[in-house]
Amino acid sequence: MKPFGSSIFQLLEKHPFFVSLSKEHLKILAGCGKNLHFQAGTFLAREGDPAAHFFVIRKGRVSVEIANPPAGTIAVQSLDESEIVGWSWLYPPHVWQFDVCATQETSVISLDGECLREKCEQNHELGFQLMKAFSRIMTRRLAATRLQLLQVYGASHD
Amino acid sequence: MIELGRSAAWLPEVCVVTDVCRENKSTVTLELENSSSEPHSQPLAGQFHMLYAFGVGEIPVSFSRIESDKVAHTVREVGAVSKAIAALKPGASLGVRGPFGNSWSVSAKEHKHIVLIAGGLGLAPLRPLIERLWQESRKYEQILLLIGSRDPQSMLFTDDVTRWRTRIEVRRSVDSCQFRNRGDDWNESVGFVHTLLDRESELSKDTAAFICGPEIMMRHCAERLVELGVNSRQISLSLERNMKCGIGLCGHCQFGPDFLCKQGPIGNYHNLRPRLRIREF
Ligand SMILES: Cc1cc2nc3c(=O)[nH]c(=O)nc-3n(C[C@H](O)[C@H](O)[C@H](O)COP(=O)(O)OP(=O)(O)OC[C@H]3O[C@@H](n4cnc5c(N)ncnc54)[C@H](O)[C@@H]3O)c2cc1C
Numbered sequence: 088m089k090p091f092g093s094s095i096f097q098l099l100e101k102h103p104f105f106v107s108l109s110k111e112h113l114k115i116l117a118g119c120g121k122n123l124h125f126q127a128g129t130f131l132a133r134e135g136d137p138a139a140h141f142f143v144i145r146k147g148r149v150s151v152e153i154a155n156p157p158a159g160t161i162a163v164q165s166l167d168e169s170e171i172v173g174w175s176w177l178y179p180p181h182v183w184q185f186d187v188c189a190t191q192e193t194s195v196i197s198l199d200g201e202c203l204r205e206k207c208e209q210n211h212e213l214g215f216q217l218m219k220a221f222s223r224i225m226t227r228r229l230a231a232t233r234l235q236l237l238q239v240y241g242a243s244h245d
Numbered sequence: 246m247i248e249l250g251r252s253a254a255w256l257p258e259v260c261v262v263t264d265v266c267r268e269n270k271s272t273v274t275l276e277l278e279n280s281s282s283e284p285h286s287q288p289l290a291g292q293f294h295m296l297y298a299f300g301v302g303e304i305p306v307s308f309s310r311i312e313s314d315k316v317a318h319t320v321r322e323v324g325a326v327s328k329a330i331a332a333l334k335p336g337a338s339l340g341v342r343g344p345f346g347n348s349w350s351v352s353a354k355e356h357k358h359i360v361l362i363a364g365g366l367g368l369a370p371l372r373p374l375i376e377r378l379w380q381e382s383r384k385y386e387q388i389l390l391l392i393g394s395r396d397p398q399s400m401l402f403t404d405d406v407t408r409w410r411t412r413i414e415v416r417r418s419v420d421s422c423q424f425r426n427r428g429d430d431w432n433e434s435v436g437f438v439h440t441l442l443d444r445e446s447e448l449s450k451d452t453a454a455f456i457c458g459p460e461i462m463m464r465h466c467a468e469r470l471v472e473l474g475v476n477s478r479q480i481s482l483s484l485e486r487n488m489k490c491g492i493g494l495c496g497h498c499q500f501g502p503d504f505l506c507k508q509g510p511i512g513n514y515h516n517l518r519p520r521l522r523i524r525e526f
Contacts, residue, residue, distance in 0.1 A: 234465060
């Protein structure tokens with residue numbers, strides 16, 4: 088995991104997830120962010136760990152997964168470039184519910200959730216805008232997960 | 246009363262299975278001699294045959310490959326007839342009626358951007374269209390093929406996919422993925438097939454889309470395409486509801502004013518959308 092330089096403000100400003108945020112809010116967010124790089128096979132988060140960050144994928148792919156010993160691991164979702172990873176930082180008990188593993192070399196903007204939580208308590212407009220943005224992706228992903236669970240393609244064909 | 250010209254459509258022609266390829270535990274591809282000597286009866290991508298397993302029954306099955314001297318059908322074993330057909334060996338014969346139904350319609354003059362979405366066995370009816378687009382890929386600005394499947398083991402036509410990737414962009418996703426060691430068998434996406442469109446913020450207005458798979462999957466993919474700016478008239482779906490006669494007589498496949506075996510199975514989303522919302526249909 089190593090940081091590399093770039094204007095986080097500009098990256099966030101161009102990102103569709105943050106469109107409803109004002110410049111002032113984006114500056115606060117950018118102040119809590121840093122660029123990170125993960126090799127394939129390394130973890131961005133581990134189930135049960137404190138959720139202190141969330142990530143914006145700049146390049147690469149991560150897998151949201153859960154360990155299922157001794158059978159192995161179950162991947163529940165993959166997320167690619169420009170997707171947002173993690174909302175546990177925003178909701179109590181602020182603990183990661185799943186593992187997140189880079190399945191390719193992956194570059195992200197890592198945003199410090201603990202710092203942001205404090206800022207949201209002080210600045211409710213920022214908190215409201217972030218809540219709105221996160222509930223949008225949560226509802227979209229919940230709907231997609233429901234379809235995923237339907238097994239529309241029938242029984243296993245292996 | 247049956248018109249004279251139509252009566253031939255009731256009579257199965259006996260065809261010989263020339264090759265059999267097992268795709269996975271429950272799915273096989275049968276190769277048959279292409280008996281359509283007349284140019285007007287050459288099968289088109291999206292059409293289907295009524296395949297008759299002697300003494301068992303007859304079912305509609307789409308063309309999964311069309312060549313001048315042979316055709317192929319990919320069959321999943323779900324009940325008595327499909328099981329009997331899937332059990333046929335090279336040299337065995339089966340009854341064939343058709344080709345029936347309408348076809349996928351695409352024109353490089355009208356569309357520069359193509360999106361194909363296949364779910365599960367829905368890749369089979371799309372394969373002849375994909376082959377054509379692969380051959381004519383230079384005529385198009387972008388061809389994007391999205392494939393969804395239950396799990397990595399159920400993915401169909403993996404050798405073809407490798408070849409298609411030389412000229413068209415293919416994204417694949419599975420609903421369920423369990424592995425012992427990382428990278429064991431799947432390093433592509435996990436999630437419902439329409440999430441493969443999440444990377445697009447907008448699709449070009451001249452996009453033509455072709456979707457085949459379970460109806461729930463087709464509805465959701467079509468809605469996502471509309472959200473991304475694709476004209477619902479340019480979204481084609483293949484509605485493979487149960488059919489019997491194949492020639493618009495028996496009414497088994499009636500869907501509102503259409504008999505899907507004749508006016509379908511392919512229709513555009515603009516026309517189909519209101520009917521897809523009627524539960525009694
Ligand atoms: C135009 C068209 C093209 C088709 N193309 C293919 C193809 O390329 N490959 C292929 O394997 N199958 C295809 N099918 C589906 C195939 O016709 C059915 O699986 C078959 O009729 C099942 O018959 P059976 O006697 O084996 O099973 P049955 O005992 O009749 O049915 C077994 C189970 O399959 C379900 N079923 C039956 N027909 C359908 C259907 N049309 N759609 C969804 N579920 C169904 C039944 O509800 C039941 O649960 C196509 C259907 C249509 C209408």
